[in-house]
Amino acid sequence: MxxxxxxxxxxxxxxxxxxxxxxxxxxxxxxxxxxxxxxGGPYVSFQSAVxxxxxxxxxxxxxxxxxxxxxxxxxxxxxxxxxxxxxxHESGSDLAVAISSxxxxxxxxxxxxxxxLVDDLQLE
Numbered sequence: 001m002x003x004x005x006x007x008x009x010x011x012x013x014x015x016x017x018x019x020x021x022x023x024x025x026x027x028x029x030x031x032x033x034x035x036x037x038x039x040g041g042p043y044v045s046f047q048s049a050v051x052x053x054x055x056x057x058x059x060x061x062x063x064x065x066x067x068x069x070x071x072x073x074x075x076x077x078x079x080x081x082x083x084x085x086x087x088x089h090e091s092g093s094d095l096a097v098a099i100s101s102x103x104x105x106x107x108x109x110x111x112x113x114x115x116x117l118v119d120d121l122q123l124e
Contacts, residue, residue: 008101010113016097026124028085032117034075035066041114042101050092057086
């Protein structure tokens with residue numbers, strides 16, 4: 001993990017406008033789920049699209065239970081760092097990327113809310 005990370009609190013979204021060079025078709029980032037309880041974490045959404053295009057690509061993501069101790073007073077558990085990727089097939093130099101730390105919508109079966117660390121957002 002790098003020395004500069006973006007912390008997405010529970011229920012928040014960060015949207016990025018990126019400019020890509022010719023031949024770059026993949027957007028990737030490293031994500032770490034955080035929990036303020038003994039287990040749990042956010043529901044993660046990672047989406048990318050070409051601005052002006054017609055396709056939005058949603059990365060598949062399976063929640064990773066945050067069980068690793070952090071030493072932080074608020075976010076006491078973390079999941080393992082994982083890389084998420086999307087591939088864009090449309091042409092265009094301007095991209096939009098939205099990364100969300102969403103609250104659970106599953107009724108009473110929800111784990112505690114969690115935050116998300118975002119690192120190494122890049123085009124390949």
